[in-house]
Amino acid sequence: MSSLLLLAVFEVASFAAAAPGVIFRPGAWYQQLDKPRWRPPDWLFAPVWTVLYASIGLSGWLVLIEAGIAGAVLPLGVYAVQLLLNAAWTPIFFGLHRPGLAVVAIVLLWAAILATIIVFYPVNAVAALLLAPYLAWVSFAAALNMSIWRRNRSKPMLQGAR
Template sequence: MPAASRTPASDTLKSAWPGLAVWLLICFAAPALGSAAGPGEWYAQLTKPSWNPPGWVFGPVWTTLYAMMASAAWMIWRRGGWRGQRGALGLFLIQLTLNALWTPLFFGLHRPDLALVAIVALWIAIVSTIVAFARVQWGAAALLGPYLAWVSFATFLNYTLWRLNS
């Protein structure tokens, strides 16, 4: 961009893109770590409720949610970095860790009961993260709303699968 057409805003946005890329990598690392334990034969054999979504739904939903999560974390990070937003970003990383833990518990160990404990903890961590993000930037908190809704549904599905198959 020629110096005459550059503005402080365009310079700031240009320098912010690497941060977004890092948050995207962090957020998409969670499902990558858990992907070794996929649904497989065990899940196919489970008794499922009539309202269980078809398998093809999960990929697009989670891809969208991870992108929204990364965008939300990036927005908070831009408001003070790690030092300025340690609490909010720390909560975000806790919920992301719990998110990554669910797949190996459910699909890898075939333990819907333990996965239910993890997803309830995840739900609490997401709510805590939304509250912390809202104190910094409402838009970032709002980006986590669909994630909370989906995890609420997933929690009920996890519970139902556990009850139907225990």
């Protein structure tokens, strides 16, 4: 039973990274931005992130179960950093309206996800592979973030975001 409780803790921690999205909504500011035609529809983001957050939580739990607390300190430390960077992107982009700064944040997030995969793999290959779709989605999100920033950086509302 304690293993299931630990899984629940990892899932809660993972989904907690999405909490800023409740406060910092896209809203009118985002709607009026010039966005590329290849941007997915808004309704797609919530289901994709739901699956990804569930996988992120499961991944962390698998590493803890496999390595134990002492053996998982470094991998779970890197894991925690990527969760914090994940949580930081939304307030930067949607809260501060700073797509340029959000590009920096998402590049750091991408690197942290890759580092998590690298440190997870020797401990539990399945845990590492569970993060591959997350890395792929964040790669796409980074391209989208960069495109939005480039398309809108000359607009007065984004002058401070260069």
